[in-house]
Amino acid sequence: MEALALVRIGETPPEQVDDLAEGLKPVLRLPVRVEAKVLDPGFAFRTTRGQYDSRKLLTALRGVAHRENEAVLGIADVDLFASIFTFVFGEAHLGGCSALVSIHRLRPEMYGLPADLDLLAQRLLTESVHEIGHLQGAIHCKVPGCVMNFSGAVEEIDLKNPVPCDDCADHFIGNAGCTDS
């Protein structure tokens, strides 16, 4: 993985994606660009669940932005599910090239709290680094506070930093992950 492209999915505010690109650069130390094309998630909507199939979106992302050794991170504003889970904050192919996060369940309003754009940006950055970590081959980490620590609830995201612990940092150095073309 030599670079990262961010792809907006659906109605995700462009400024949030731009902010995320700036936030990711110092953590990943990689070129990060925002893809001009936007992915419409409608095809992934499952009426029985009222949610969007994250697998389908992941597969489609590669078709939107496709450059050699460049990974793609989709940023959605819709509620995502994986076939076995009631919801997911995001998903990635371990060691692959496509990852996905959604701001839907990162918004404080989702939990009856006042909107907080700074908190949302922080959560989005943390979850994005987490999914990119999976692209680079990192698995879940048991160290509290490490970005690769698993979060099953939004409060657990707030307990993490958007950076890896010393052990996981190895995965974020160099060109690990996404070497396909």
Added chain:
Amino acid sequence: MDATPKTLRILVVDDEEIVRQSLTDWLEEDGHSVRACSDAQAALKAMRESDWDLALVDIKMPGMDGMELQRRLHEIDPDLSVVMMTAFASVETAVRALKNGAYDYITKPFDPDVLSHLLRRASDKRDLVRENRGLKQQLEEIVQPRPILGHSPEIRRVVELIGTVAPTETSVLITGESGVGKELVARAVHANSPRAYMPLVVVNCGALPEGTLESELFGHERGAFTGAQYRHKGKFELADGGTLFLDEIGEISPKIQVELLRVIEEKKVTRMGGSASVEADFRLVAATNRDLKREVTEGRFREDLYYRINVFEIHVPPLRDRREDIRDLVLHFAQRFAGQMNRPVPQFTAPAMERMEAHDWPGNVRELSNAIERALVVQRGGVIDAEDLPIEQGSAVVPGRPASGDRSLATVERDHVLAVLEETDWNISEASRVLRIDRGTVYNKIKQYGLTRDGEVGSAGAGEDR
């Protein structure tokens, strides 16, 4: 907090490919080793081929369903944690799965947090099972009694009786002369009983005066008698859940016989000076070298107590009645004491072995054990000859030593160390080579026994001059 990754080996069994794939991906992201199986046959094959910590099994599958698979998986590995998965949640199926031995039950789709917690608990359970198994093994090594040696029909019979009575709750009376190994039999009964992991409490009834024995057995409340400053639990209470071994039960006074009978009958103890009774779940094993039946006839032992303790009798025959066991015992003790003394296991000359096999051993196995220990101290060159043994044919007298003299092991060792030092002209290195102990130990022995170069025993010495 433990930062070590706790990875599990997980078997995923589901007929839906998307479920297998998604679960595998997620579990691998979580650091676990995963094998996905599309049906029960593949899962059983994987189970036979490798060890797994956890199986996530779909209840509804074509062919063999999850419930049946769970039963078969547990036949292969009872420690496997099986979590049943279903898209059709119902209380009935959940209860049935748990009753069948499932570790947990989870409804598809899962809440990611629920699955994560479930895996953490499964990992903790696996660690506890492993730890428990390790501790049990260590405990078994500790509680394992010394083996009952010998191949004579008499001793084989004793072993057979132990095997018969040990798994029961029956009271056992072990009879036999002093030194035959009655406590060893009692320990074997306890170790082979379902109470093996609970305490074996030993009370030597002959070694304590009546008042002390009463307090030891039944306990006492604070202030029960002068000096009773604290509440003291008695041996019956301490043996709760385990075995109480009353050695030399023939020595107890008539007063304690009455109290003992009551406790055995009621399985309740009242501490001295107390009023409330405490329940005590113990198994009673008693031993005596007396002829208790005659003691009953002559009125010294209560008949009702005799029948209470003598539900099952094991008689341990004296060593002179099973001479064919002597060789086994000799070799066993030689090995044990050589290990304790950090010396090579000695050889026995034919005359030494013949003398031991011919001896009557009035002190039985205990006397034999002492004789071997002493011989190991005095032997030279790794060979024990008849002269090294503290016995003569048919007697228990040390050749060349006054029968009434001090025959303690310390005296024998002191004399022997001094003799070697004199032989080597107090050359410590030479003496350490002869004694096969290191130089530091030679110095320690000299200091311990107060040995001096002129052959005098100094102030720290315990015995007479040579």
